[in-house]
Amino acid sequence: MAKGSGSNGGGNARPTMADIANELGLAKITVSRALSNPSSVKESTRRLVRETAERMGYRLNVSARNLRQQRTRTIAVVIEMTPSHERLMSEPYPLLLLGGIMQELTAAGQNMVLTTIDLFTAAPPSADGVILLGQGVHDDAAAVIEATGLPYVVWGAEHGPPGRIVVGSDNREGGRLAADHLLGRGCRRLLFLGDAEHGEAEDRLRGFEARVAASDAAIVGNIPCAFTLPAGREAVGPLLDARGLDFDGIFAASDAIAMGAIEALQARGHRVPGEVSVVGFDDSPGAALFSPSLTSIRQDWAVGGELLAQKVLAKVAGQPVESRAMPVVLVKRES
Known part of the structure:
Protein backbone atom coordinates (compact mmCIF):
# COMPACT_ATOMS: atom_id res chain seq x y z
CA MET A 1 0.00 0.00 0.00
CA ALA A 2 1.27 3.46 -0.84
CA LYS A 3 2.52 5.50 2.09
CA GLY A 4 2.81 8.96 0.59
CA SER A 5 1.32 11.35 -1.86
CA GLY A 6 4.18 11.21 -4.35
CA SER A 7 5.93 14.33 -3.00
CA ASN A 8 9.57 14.06 -2.04
CA GLY A 9 9.42 17.06 0.24
CA GLY A 10 11.92 18.93 -1.84
CA GLY A 11 9.75 21.36 -3.78
CA ASN A 12 10.90 21.05 -7.38
CA ALA A 13 13.72 18.61 -6.59
CA ARG A 14 13.67 15.54 -8.78
CA PRO A 15 12.35 12.40 -7.06
CA THR A 16 14.72 9.70 -5.85
CA MET A 17 14.47 5.94 -5.46
CA ALA A 18 13.76 6.56 -1.77
CA ASP A 19 10.74 8.69 -2.72
CA ILE A 20 9.38 5.91 -4.94
CA ALA A 21 9.97 3.35 -2.20
CA ASN A 22 8.13 5.56 0.31
CA GLU A 23 5.27 6.09 -2.12
CA LEU A 24 4.77 2.34 -2.61
CA GLY A 25 5.73 1.11 0.84
CA LEU A 26 8.56 -0.97 -0.61
CA ALA A 27 12.18 -1.38 0.37
CA LYS A 28 14.56 0.89 -1.50
CA ILE A 29 16.55 -2.12 -2.68
CA THR A 30 13.40 -3.54 -4.29
CA VAL A 31 12.83 -0.31 -6.20
CA SER A 32 16.48 -0.24 -7.23
CA ARG A 33 16.32 -3.78 -8.57
CA ALA A 34 13.05 -3.13 -10.39
CA LEU A 35 14.64 -0.17 -12.19
CA SER A 36 18.17 -1.44 -12.76
CA ASN A 37 17.97 -5.26 -12.77
CA PRO A 38 14.36 -6.01 -13.68
CA SER A 39 14.77 -9.77 -14.07
CA SER A 40 15.43 -10.02 -10.33
CA VAL A 41 11.89 -9.02 -9.30
CA LYS A 42 8.49 -10.36 -10.24
CA GLU A 43 6.69 -8.78 -13.17
CA SER A 44 3.86 -7.22 -11.15
CA THR A 45 6.33 -5.40 -8.87
CA ARG A 46 8.44 -4.30 -11.82
CA ARG A 47 5.40 -2.85 -13.59
CA LEU A 48 4.14 -1.07 -10.45
CA VAL A 49 7.54 0.50 -9.75
CA ARG A 50 8.02 1.68 -13.31
CA GLU A 51 4.53 3.13 -13.59
CA THR A 52 5.01 4.99 -10.31
CA ALA A 53 8.47 6.21 -11.35
CA GLU A 54 7.07 7.55 -14.61
CA ARG A 55 4.17 9.27 -12.83
CA MET A 56 6.54 10.93 -10.35
CA GLY A 57 8.91 12.07 -13.09
CA TYR A 58 11.82 9.92 -11.92
CA ARG A 59 14.90 9.59 -14.15
CA LEU A 60 17.99 7.48 -13.52
CA ASN A 61 20.81 9.56 -12.09
CA VAL A 62 22.79 9.68 -15.31
CA SER A 63 25.93 11.81 -15.13
CA ALA A 64 25.27 12.98 -18.69
CA ARG A 65 21.89 14.53 -17.91
CA ASN A 66 23.19 18.09 -18.27
CA LEU A 67 24.88 17.52 -21.61
CA ARG A 68 22.25 19.40 -23.58
CA GLN A 69 24.54 22.36 -23.06
CA GLN A 70 27.90 20.56 -23.30
CA ARG A 71 28.60 17.53 -25.48
CA THR A 72 30.95 14.72 -24.52
CA ARG A 73 31.38 13.47 -28.10
CA THR A 74 30.87 10.02 -26.62
CA ILE A 75 28.25 7.36 -27.34
CA ALA A 76 27.56 4.60 -24.81
CA VAL A 77 27.08 1.14 -26.33
CA VAL A 78 25.17 -1.02 -23.87
CA ILE A 79 25.02 -4.79 -24.33
CA GLU A 80 21.92 -6.44 -22.87
CA MET A 81 23.31 -9.98 -22.82
CA THR A 82 25.22 -11.21 -19.78
CA PRO A 83 28.62 -12.57 -20.86
CA SER A 84 29.25 -16.16 -19.80
CA HIS A 85 31.47 -19.13 -20.68
CA GLU A 86 28.66 -20.31 -22.97
CA ARG A 87 27.99 -16.94 -24.59
CA LEU A 88 31.11 -14.86 -25.07
CA MET A 89 31.53 -11.21 -25.99
CA SER A 90 33.97 -12.42 -28.66
CA GLU A 91 31.25 -14.27 -30.60
CA PRO A 92 30.00 -12.77 -33.89
CA TYR A 93 27.11 -11.23 -31.95
CA PRO A 94 27.87 -8.70 -30.61
CA LEU A 95 31.40 -8.39 -32.07
CA LEU A 96 30.35 -7.75 -35.69
CA LEU A 97 27.78 -5.17 -34.61
CA LEU A 98 30.43 -3.45 -32.50
CA GLY A 99 32.78 -3.35 -35.48
CA GLY A 100 30.23 -1.51 -37.59
CA ILE A 101 29.39 0.88 -34.75
CA MET A 102 33.04 1.66 -34.02
CA GLN A 103 33.84 2.26 -37.67
CA GLU A 104 31.01 4.76 -38.07
CA LEU A 105 31.59 6.57 -34.77
CA THR A 106 35.31 6.88 -35.46
CA ALA A 107 34.62 8.35 -38.89
CA ALA A 108 32.36 10.91 -37.20
CA GLY A 109 35.01 11.84 -34.62
CA GLN A 110 33.08 10.26 -31.75
CA ASN A 111 34.27 8.18 -28.79
CA MET A 112 32.61 4.91 -27.80
CA VAL A 113 32.29 3.54 -24.28
CA LEU A 114 31.24 -0.11 -24.06
CA THR A 115 29.34 -1.52 -21.09
CA THR A 116 26.62 -3.96 -20.06
CA ILE A 117 23.09 -3.12 -18.95
CA ASP A 118 23.86 -3.95 -15.30
CA LEU A 119 26.99 -1.79 -15.21
CA PHE A 120 25.23 1.03 -17.06
CA THR A 121 22.46 1.23 -14.50
CA ALA A 122 24.88 0.96 -11.57
CA ALA A 123 27.39 3.55 -12.85
CA PRO A 124 26.19 5.31 -16.01
CA PRO A 125 29.01 6.77 -18.12
CA SER A 126 28.91 10.33 -19.41
CA ALA A 127 27.54 10.16 -22.94
CA ASP A 128 25.49 12.12 -25.45
CA GLY A 129 23.48 9.11 -26.55
CA VAL A 130 23.07 5.35 -26.16
CA ILE A 131 23.07 2.37 -28.51
CA LEU A 132 21.42 -0.66 -26.90
CA LEU A 133 22.27 -4.07 -28.33
CA GLY A 134 19.34 -6.32 -27.41
CA GLN A 135 16.02 -5.39 -25.81
CA GLY A 136 15.88 -8.02 -23.09
CA VAL A 137 13.01 -10.22 -22.00
CA HIS A 138 9.70 -8.33 -22.32
CA ASP A 139 11.65 -5.29 -23.58
CA ASP A 140 13.06 -4.69 -20.07
CA ALA A 141 16.50 -3.45 -21.12
CA ALA A 142 15.07 -0.90 -23.55
CA ALA A 143 12.81 0.45 -20.79
CA VAL A 144 15.84 0.97 -18.54
CA ILE A 145 17.66 2.98 -21.23
CA GLU A 146 14.55 5.01 -22.02
CA ALA A 147 14.32 6.04 -18.37
CA THR A 148 17.62 7.94 -18.68
CA GLY A 149 16.10 10.54 -21.00
CA LEU A 150 19.13 10.30 -23.32
CA PRO A 151 18.72 9.92 -27.09
CA TYR A 152 18.98 6.20 -27.86
CA VAL A 153 18.52 3.58 -30.56
CA VAL A 154 18.08 -0.17 -30.20
CA TRP A 155 19.22 -3.25 -32.08
CA GLY A 156 16.30 -5.66 -32.07
CA ALA A 157 12.65 -5.83 -33.09
CA GLU A 158 10.03 -3.08 -33.27
CA HIS A 159 8.05 -4.11 -30.20
CA GLY A 160 8.25 -0.94 -28.13
CA PRO A 161 6.46 2.42 -28.15
CA PRO A 162 5.89 4.04 -31.57
CA GLY A 163 8.63 6.64 -31.14
CA ARG A 164 11.39 4.15 -30.34
CA ILE A 165 14.03 3.90 -33.05
CA VAL A 166 15.00 0.31 -33.80
CA VAL A 167 17.47 -1.14 -36.27
CA GLY A 168 17.26 -4.86 -36.90
CA SER A 169 16.64 -7.61 -39.39
CA ASP A 170 13.31 -8.56 -40.92
CA GLN A 299 21.53 -10.90 -41.22
CA ASP A 300 24.13 -8.22 -41.89
CA TRP A 301 25.46 -7.23 -38.46
CA ALA A 302 28.22 -4.96 -39.80
CA VAL A 303 25.77 -2.81 -41.77
CA GLY A 304 23.42 -2.90 -38.80
CA GLY A 305 26.14 -1.47 -36.58
CA GLU A 306 26.81 1.35 -39.03
CA LEU A 307 23.10 2.19 -39.16
CA LEU A 308 22.83 2.22 -35.37
CA ALA A 309 25.69 4.70 -35.10
CA GLN A 310 24.31 6.93 -37.86
CA LYS A 311 20.87 7.04 -36.29
CA VAL A 312 21.97 7.75 -32.72
CA LEU A 313 24.20 10.60 -33.91
CA ALA A 314 21.26 12.01 -35.86
CA LYS A 315 19.08 11.81 -32.75
CA VAL A 316 21.72 13.55 -30.65
CA ALA A 317 21.77 16.32 -33.26
CA GLY A 318 17.98 16.64 -33.08
CA GLN A 319 17.38 15.33 -36.59
CA PRO A 320 14.38 13.18 -37.56
CA VAL A 321 15.16 9.45 -37.57
CA GLU A 322 13.19 6.37 -38.62
CA SER A 323 13.50 2.72 -37.68
CA ARG A 324 14.99 0.31 -40.19
CA ALA A 325 14.31 -3.40 -40.80
CA MET A 326 17.09 -4.85 -42.94
CA PRO A 327 16.44 -7.61 -45.51
CA VAL A 328 17.51 -11.19 -44.80
CA VAL A 329 18.40 -14.05 -47.13
CA LEU A 330 18.54 -17.82 -46.81
CA VAL A 331 22.02 -19.29 -47.27
CA LYS A 332 21.64 -22.94 -48.29
CA ARG A 333 24.22 -25.42 -47.08
CA GLU A 334 24.26 -29.10 -46.17
CA SER A 335 22.00 -29.23 -43.10
Whole structure:
Protein backbone atom coordinates (compact mmCIF):
# COMPACT_ATOMS: atom_id res chain seq x y z
CA MET A 1 0.00 0.00 0.00
CA ALA A 2 1.27 3.46 -0.84
CA LYS A 3 2.52 5.50 2.09
CA GLY A 4 2.81 8.96 0.59
CA SER A 5 1.32 11.35 -1.86
CA GLY A 6 4.18 11.21 -4.35
CA SER A 7 5.93 14.33 -3.00
CA ASN A 8 9.57 14.06 -2.04
CA GLY A 9 9.42 17.06 0.24
CA GLY A 10 11.92 18.93 -1.84
CA GLY A 11 9.75 21.36 -3.78
CA ASN A 12 10.90 21.05 -7.38
CA ALA A 13 13.72 18.61 -6.59
CA ARG A 14 13.67 15.54 -8.78
CA PRO A 15 12.35 12.40 -7.06
CA THR A 16 14.72 9.70 -5.85
CA MET A 17 14.47 5.94 -5.46
CA ALA A 18 13.76 6.56 -1.77
CA ASP A 19 10.74 8.69 -2.72
CA ILE A 20 9.38 5.91 -4.94
CA ALA A 21 9.97 3.35 -2.20
CA ASN A 22 8.13 5.56 0.31
CA GLU A 23 5.27 6.09 -2.12
CA LEU A 24 4.77 2.34 -2.61
CA GLY A 25 5.73 1.11 0.84
CA LEU A 26 8.56 -0.97 -0.61
CA ALA A 27 12.18 -1.38 0.37
CA LYS A 28 14.56 0.89 -1.50
CA ILE A 29 16.55 -2.12 -2.68
CA THR A 30 13.40 -3.54 -4.29
CA VAL A 31 12.83 -0.31 -6.20
CA SER A 32 16.48 -0.24 -7.23
CA ARG A 33 16.32 -3.78 -8.57
CA ALA A 34 13.05 -3.13 -10.39
CA LEU A 35 14.64 -0.17 -12.19
CA SER A 36 18.17 -1.44 -12.76
CA ASN A 37 17.97 -5.26 -12.77
CA PRO A 38 14.36 -6.01 -13.68
CA SER A 39 14.77 -9.77 -14.07
CA SER A 40 15.43 -10.02 -10.33
CA VAL A 41 11.89 -9.02 -9.30
CA LYS A 42 8.49 -10.36 -10.24
CA GLU A 43 6.69 -8.78 -13.17
CA SER A 44 3.86 -7.22 -11.15
CA THR A 45 6.33 -5.40 -8.87
CA ARG A 46 8.44 -4.30 -11.82
CA ARG A 47 5.40 -2.85 -13.59
CA LEU A 48 4.14 -1.07 -10.45
CA VAL A 49 7.54 0.50 -9.75
CA ARG A 50 8.02 1.68 -13.31
CA GLU A 51 4.53 3.13 -13.59
CA THR A 52 5.01 4.99 -10.31
CA ALA A 53 8.47 6.21 -11.35
CA GLU A 54 7.07 7.55 -14.61
CA ARG A 55 4.17 9.27 -12.83
CA MET A 56 6.54 10.93 -10.35
CA GLY A 57 8.91 12.07 -13.09
CA TYR A 58 11.82 9.92 -11.92
CA ARG A 59 14.90 9.59 -14.15
CA LEU A 60 17.99 7.48 -13.52
CA ASN A 61 20.81 9.56 -12.09
CA VAL A 62 22.79 9.68 -15.31
CA SER A 63 25.93 11.81 -15.13
CA ALA A 64 25.27 12.98 -18.69
CA ARG A 65 21.89 14.53 -17.91
CA ASN A 66 23.19 18.09 -18.27
CA LEU A 67 24.88 17.52 -21.61
CA ARG A 68 22.25 19.40 -23.58
CA GLN A 69 24.54 22.36 -23.06
CA GLN A 70 27.90 20.56 -23.30
CA ARG A 71 28.60 17.53 -25.48
CA THR A 72 30.95 14.72 -24.52
CA ARG A 73 31.38 13.47 -28.10
CA THR A 74 30.87 10.02 -26.62
CA ILE A 75 28.25 7.36 -27.34
CA ALA A 76 27.56 4.60 -24.81
CA VAL A 77 27.08 1.14 -26.33
CA VAL A 78 25.17 -1.02 -23.87
CA ILE A 79 25.02 -4.79 -24.33
CA GLU A 80 21.92 -6.44 -22.87
CA MET A 81 23.31 -9.98 -22.82
CA THR A 82 25.22 -11.21 -19.78
CA PRO A 83 28.62 -12.57 -20.86
CA SER A 84 29.25 -16.16 -19.80
CA HIS A 85 31.47 -19.13 -20.68
CA GLU A 86 28.66 -20.31 -22.97
CA ARG A 87 27.99 -16.94 -24.59
CA LEU A 88 31.11 -14.86 -25.07
CA MET A 89 31.53 -11.21 -25.99
CA SER A 90 33.97 -12.42 -28.66
CA GLU A 91 31.25 -14.27 -30.60
CA PRO A 92 30.00 -12.77 -33.89
CA TYR A 93 27.11 -11.23 -31.95
CA PRO A 94 27.87 -8.70 -30.61
CA LEU A 95 31.40 -8.39 -32.07
CA LEU A 96 30.35 -7.75 -35.69
CA LEU A 97 27.78 -5.17 -34.61
CA LEU A 98 30.43 -3.45 -32.50
CA GLY A 99 32.78 -3.35 -35.48
CA GLY A 100 30.23 -1.51 -37.59
CA ILE A 101 29.39 0.88 -34.75
CA MET A 102 33.04 1.66 -34.02
CA GLN A 103 33.84 2.26 -37.67
CA GLU A 104 31.01 4.76 -38.07
CA LEU A 105 31.59 6.57 -34.77
CA THR A 106 35.31 6.88 -35.46
CA ALA A 107 34.62 8.35 -38.89
CA ALA A 108 32.36 10.91 -37.20
CA GLY A 109 35.01 11.84 -34.62
CA GLN A 110 33.08 10.26 -31.75
CA ASN A 111 34.27 8.18 -28.79
CA MET A 112 32.61 4.91 -27.80
CA VAL A 113 32.29 3.54 -24.28
CA LEU A 114 31.24 -0.11 -24.06
CA THR A 115 29.34 -1.52 -21.09
CA THR A 116 26.62 -3.96 -20.06
CA ILE A 117 23.09 -3.12 -18.95
CA ASP A 118 23.86 -3.95 -15.30
CA LEU A 119 26.99 -1.79 -15.21
CA PHE A 120 25.23 1.03 -17.06
CA THR A 121 22.46 1.23 -14.50
CA ALA A 122 24.88 0.96 -11.57
CA ALA A 123 27.39 3.55 -12.85
CA PRO A 124 26.19 5.31 -16.01
CA PRO A 125 29.01 6.77 -18.12
CA SER A 126 28.91 10.33 -19.41
CA ALA A 127 27.54 10.16 -22.94
CA ASP A 128 25.49 12.12 -25.45
CA GLY A 129 23.48 9.11 -26.55
CA VAL A 130 23.07 5.35 -26.16
CA ILE A 131 23.07 2.37 -28.51
CA LEU A 132 21.42 -0.66 -26.90
CA LEU A 133 22.27 -4.07 -28.33
CA GLY A 134 19.34 -6.32 -27.41
CA GLN A 135 16.02 -5.39 -25.81
CA GLY A 136 15.88 -8.02 -23.09
CA VAL A 137 13.01 -10.22 -22.00
CA HIS A 138 9.70 -8.33 -22.32
CA ASP A 139 11.65 -5.29 -23.58
CA ASP A 140 13.06 -4.69 -20.07
CA ALA A 141 16.50 -3.45 -21.12
CA ALA A 142 15.07 -0.90 -23.55
CA ALA A 143 12.81 0.45 -20.79
CA VAL A 144 15.84 0.97 -18.54
CA ILE A 145 17.66 2.98 -21.23
CA GLU A 146 14.55 5.01 -22.02
CA ALA A 147 14.32 6.04 -18.37
CA THR A 148 17.62 7.94 -18.68
CA GLY A 149 16.10 10.54 -21.00
CA LEU A 150 19.13 10.30 -23.32
CA PRO A 151 18.72 9.92 -27.09
CA TYR A 152 18.98 6.20 -27.86
CA VAL A 153 18.52 3.58 -30.56
CA VAL A 154 18.08 -0.17 -30.20
CA TRP A 155 19.22 -3.25 -32.08
CA GLY A 156 16.30 -5.66 -32.07
CA ALA A 157 12.65 -5.83 -33.09
CA GLU A 158 10.03 -3.08 -33.27
CA HIS A 159 8.05 -4.11 -30.20
CA GLY A 160 8.25 -0.94 -28.13
CA PRO A 161 6.46 2.42 -28.15
CA PRO A 162 5.89 4.04 -31.57
CA GLY A 163 8.63 6.64 -31.14
CA ARG A 164 11.39 4.15 -30.34
CA ILE A 165 14.03 3.90 -33.05
CA VAL A 166 15.00 0.31 -33.80
CA VAL A 167 17.47 -1.14 -36.27
CA GLY A 168 17.26 -4.86 -36.90
CA SER A 169 16.64 -7.61 -39.39
CA ASP A 170 13.31 -8.56 -40.92
CA ASN A 171 12.87 -11.43 -38.49
CA ARG A 172 9.39 -12.41 -39.64
CA GLU A 173 10.63 -12.76 -43.19
CA GLY A 174 13.48 -14.88 -41.85
CA GLY A 175 10.95 -17.20 -40.25
CA ARG A 176 9.02 -17.45 -43.50
CA LEU A 177 12.18 -18.23 -45.46
CA ALA A 178 13.11 -20.98 -42.98
CA ALA A 179 9.65 -22.52 -43.29
CA ASP A 180 9.75 -22.38 -47.08
CA HIS A 181 13.10 -24.15 -47.11
CA LEU A 182 12.04 -26.92 -44.73
CA LEU A 183 8.71 -27.44 -46.49
CA GLY A 184 10.53 -27.56 -49.81
CA ARG A 185 12.69 -30.38 -48.46
CA GLY A 186 9.57 -32.37 -47.62
CA CYS A 187 9.60 -31.74 -43.86
CA ARG A 188 6.14 -31.90 -42.32
CA ARG A 189 6.69 -32.24 -38.55
CA LEU A 190 8.61 -29.21 -37.39
CA LEU A 191 10.26 -27.88 -34.22
CA PHE A 192 11.03 -24.29 -33.25
CA LEU A 193 13.87 -23.71 -30.79
CA GLY A 194 14.35 -20.32 -29.12
CA ASP A 195 13.14 -17.95 -26.43
CA ALA A 196 10.14 -16.09 -27.88
CA GLU A 197 10.10 -13.75 -24.87
CA HIS A 198 12.84 -11.90 -26.78
CA GLY A 199 11.31 -9.72 -29.50
CA GLU A 200 13.57 -10.92 -32.30
CA ALA A 201 12.94 -14.61 -31.58
CA GLU A 202 9.22 -13.94 -31.24
CA ASP A 203 9.12 -12.40 -34.72
CA ARG A 204 11.09 -15.32 -36.17
CA LEU A 205 8.58 -17.71 -34.64
CA ARG A 206 5.58 -15.71 -35.89
CA GLY A 207 6.86 -15.66 -39.46
CA PHE A 208 7.58 -19.40 -39.24
CA GLU A 209 4.14 -20.16 -37.83
CA ALA A 210 2.35 -18.12 -40.48
CA ARG A 211 3.98 -19.95 -43.36
CA VAL A 212 3.57 -23.40 -41.79
CA ALA A 213 -0.11 -22.69 -41.07
CA ALA A 214 -0.71 -22.19 -44.79
CA SER A 215 0.73 -25.65 -45.58
CA ASP A 216 -0.06 -29.27 -44.80
CA ALA A 217 2.72 -29.36 -42.21
CA ALA A 218 2.55 -28.77 -38.44
CA ILE A 219 4.75 -27.38 -35.68
CA VAL A 220 4.94 -30.27 -33.23
CA GLY A 221 7.14 -28.53 -30.69
CA ASN A 222 8.08 -25.02 -29.56
CA ILE A 223 10.93 -25.30 -27.08
CA PRO A 224 12.19 -22.16 -25.28
CA CYS A 225 15.95 -22.05 -24.87
CA ALA A 226 18.84 -19.59 -24.59
CA PHE A 227 20.84 -18.50 -27.64
CA THR A 228 23.71 -20.94 -27.02
CA LEU A 229 24.99 -24.25 -28.36
CA PRO A 230 24.56 -26.09 -25.02
CA ALA A 231 20.97 -24.80 -24.82
CA GLY A 232 20.18 -26.24 -28.25
CA ARG A 233 21.72 -29.56 -27.27
CA GLU A 234 19.80 -29.66 -24.00
CA ALA A 235 16.52 -28.75 -25.71
CA VAL A 236 16.65 -31.58 -28.23
CA GLY A 237 18.43 -34.33 -26.30
CA PRO A 238 15.75 -34.96 -23.65
CA LEU A 239 13.04 -34.66 -26.31
CA LEU A 240 14.63 -37.47 -28.32
CA ASP A 241 15.10 -39.57 -25.20
CA ALA A 242 11.45 -39.16 -24.19
CA ARG A 243 9.65 -39.27 -27.55
CA GLY A 244 12.10 -40.61 -30.09
CA LEU A 245 12.48 -38.98 -33.49
CA ASP A 246 8.93 -37.70 -34.11
CA PHE A 247 9.99 -34.61 -36.12
CA ASP A 248 11.82 -34.10 -39.40
CA GLY A 249 12.67 -30.39 -39.44
CA ILE A 250 14.07 -27.79 -37.02
CA PHE A 251 14.12 -24.00 -37.20
CA ALA A 252 16.42 -22.58 -34.54
CA ALA A 253 16.39 -18.91 -33.50
CA SER A 254 20.21 -18.79 -33.71
CA ASP A 255 23.01 -20.72 -35.37
CA ALA A 256 24.39 -21.69 -31.97
CA ILE A 257 21.08 -23.30 -31.00
CA ALA A 258 20.95 -25.11 -34.35
CA MET A 259 24.46 -26.50 -33.88
CA GLY A 260 23.58 -27.78 -30.43
CA ALA A 261 20.45 -29.45 -31.80
CA ILE A 262 22.51 -31.18 -34.52
CA GLU A 263 25.00 -32.41 -31.93
CA ALA A 264 22.16 -33.92 -29.90
CA LEU A 265 20.78 -35.65 -33.00
CA GLN A 266 24.16 -37.00 -34.06
CA ALA A 267 24.95 -38.23 -30.55
CA ARG A 268 21.89 -40.48 -30.80
CA GLY A 269 22.71 -41.78 -34.27
CA HIS A 270 20.33 -39.60 -36.30
CA ARG A 271 21.44 -38.22 -39.65
CA VAL A 272 21.32 -34.52 -40.56
CA PRO A 273 19.95 -33.86 -43.14
CA GLY A 274 19.06 -37.49 -43.93
CA GLU A 275 16.43 -37.76 -41.19
CA VAL A 276 16.14 -34.18 -39.95
CA SER A 277 16.77 -30.90 -41.80
CA VAL A 278 17.95 -27.92 -39.71
CA VAL A 279 17.90 -24.17 -40.37
CA GLY A 280 19.63 -21.64 -38.10
CA PHE A 281 19.54 -17.86 -37.93
CA ASP A 282 22.47 -15.39 -38.21
CA ASP A 283 24.76 -17.01 -40.81
CA SER A 284 27.58 -16.69 -38.29
CA PRO A 285 31.13 -17.46 -39.49
CA GLY A 286 30.98 -20.86 -37.83
CA ALA A 287 27.93 -21.94 -39.84
CA ALA A 288 30.00 -22.76 -42.94
CA LEU A 289 32.62 -24.63 -40.89
CA PHE A 290 30.22 -26.81 -38.90
CA SER A 291 29.64 -30.42 -39.94
CA PRO A 292 27.26 -30.65 -41.68
CA SER A 293 27.58 -27.03 -42.83
CA LEU A 294 24.58 -25.13 -41.55
CA THR A 295 21.79 -23.66 -43.65
CA SER A 296 21.01 -20.28 -42.07
CA ILE A 297 19.17 -17.00 -42.38
CA ARG A 298 21.75 -14.28 -42.96
CA GLN A 299 21.53 -10.90 -41.22
CA ASP A 300 24.13 -8.22 -41.89
CA TRP A 301 25.46 -7.23 -38.46
CA ALA A 302 28.22 -4.96 -39.80
CA VAL A 303 25.77 -2.81 -41.77
CA GLY A 304 23.42 -2.90 -38.80
CA GLY A 305 26.14 -1.47 -36.58
CA GLU A 306 26.81 1.35 -39.03
CA LEU A 307 23.10 2.19 -39.16
CA LEU A 308 22.83 2.22 -35.37
CA ALA A 309 25.69 4.70 -35.10
CA GLN A 310 24.31 6.93 -37.86
CA LYS A 311 20.87 7.04 -36.29
CA VAL A 312 21.97 7.75 -32.72
CA LEU A 313 24.20 10.60 -33.91
CA ALA A 314 21.26 12.01 -35.86
CA LYS A 315 19.08 11.81 -32.75
CA VAL A 316 21.72 13.55 -30.65
CA ALA A 317 21.77 16.32 -33.26
CA GLY A 318 17.98 16.64 -33.08
CA GLN A 319 17.38 15.33 -36.59
CA PRO A 320 14.38 13.18 -37.56
CA VAL A 321 15.16 9.45 -37.57
CA GLU A 322 13.19 6.37 -38.62
CA SER A 323 13.50 2.72 -37.68
CA ARG A 324 14.99 0.31 -40.19
CA ALA A 325 14.31 -3.40 -40.80
CA MET A 326 17.09 -4.85 -42.94
CA PRO A 327 16.44 -7.61 -45.51
CA VAL A 328 17.51 -11.19 -44.80
CA VAL A 329 18.40 -14.05 -47.13
CA LEU A 330 18.54 -17.82 -46.81
CA VAL A 331 22.02 -19.29 -47.27
CA LYS A 332 21.64 -22.94 -48.29
CA ARG A 333 24.22 -25.42 -47.08
CA GLU A 334 24.26 -29.10 -46.17
CA SER A 335 22.00 -29.23 -43.10
